[in-house]
Amino acid sequence: MSLDKEKDILENLDEENKENQKNNIDSEADEKETEKVKNEDGNCIGCQEREDNKDESEEIEKYKKEIEEYKNKYLRITADFQNFKRRVEKEKSDLYKYGSEKIIVDILPILDNLERALQSAEDAEDNKGLRDGIEMVYKQFKDVLQKHGLEEIDCLGKEFDPNCHHAIMQEECEDKQSNSIIEVFQKGYKLHSKVIRPSLVKVAK
Template structure:
């Protein structure tokens, strides 16, 4: 019996030691898990910071790219606006050249001074055309409010409906935009 008791005690010790071992293993695994989760938490904080900084950098790069594109567009628009303003200032000079040349009697057209003025006028028109300034064709064309400014209306059966019959002041376009509308008389 003593032998059996000793063996039972040994078995109990082994069982207890196995239970203790399991408990110890569980505690050890929990400690390891805690360490891992604390490491993950630390990594997560670092990863979050990295993601945040990466996101900020990406957004700033996109914002800078948009800024660069916007300033390039504004620069080209400023050039267009400046050129259009210069053309607007030159148009009255062209009008005065045309009025002056129309007022010259036919017998004086052979005068060298008049010929010189006509050459200057033609050179001015050529230079403007090279820059992209073109006169708007009006007479004989249908009335278009985008290009023409109707200041008179006449009923005449010789012309079609909404046809421009007379041009009082020439209109001009700079590239694709109207600098000055043509002042016209419209029939029917």
């Protein structure tokens, strides 16, 4: 074989090697480009990003709902606490105002007896000293009770009120307005505007 022919063969082989190397490089580049586009599962990266964004949006909505639920729960608890606080304050106020109610109710019959004793003493002219003594005790006793919130119910001549009066008799009276109180058998009392004993009365028909 001549030298020129061998040279041509070597040049052809060299050209083929260069072409193969170029093809290999292009193939590797294509594979790398494909790997950039696809992830390990073979899915499109853009598609995966959209899926990730969707998951994040759903997660955000979930947290928003939870925050709203906690907010509503907080508002309900706050409202319940305010109602509880007002109720406790009212109970404390009522306890202060009406804590003495039971003992005052028990004392009222004594006040009634002092009034009866005073009326009896007024008829006895020779017992002026006794009458004055009873009147003084009665006045002091009543002043102390009034100081603690006791108030006598004014009812004679007034219209009958079932919230304050208890009718035990009715009587035909042409000169009196119907349903008006014409006689009081037992005085009624309030404690700080609360009726603790209704008046026992006679009512005109």
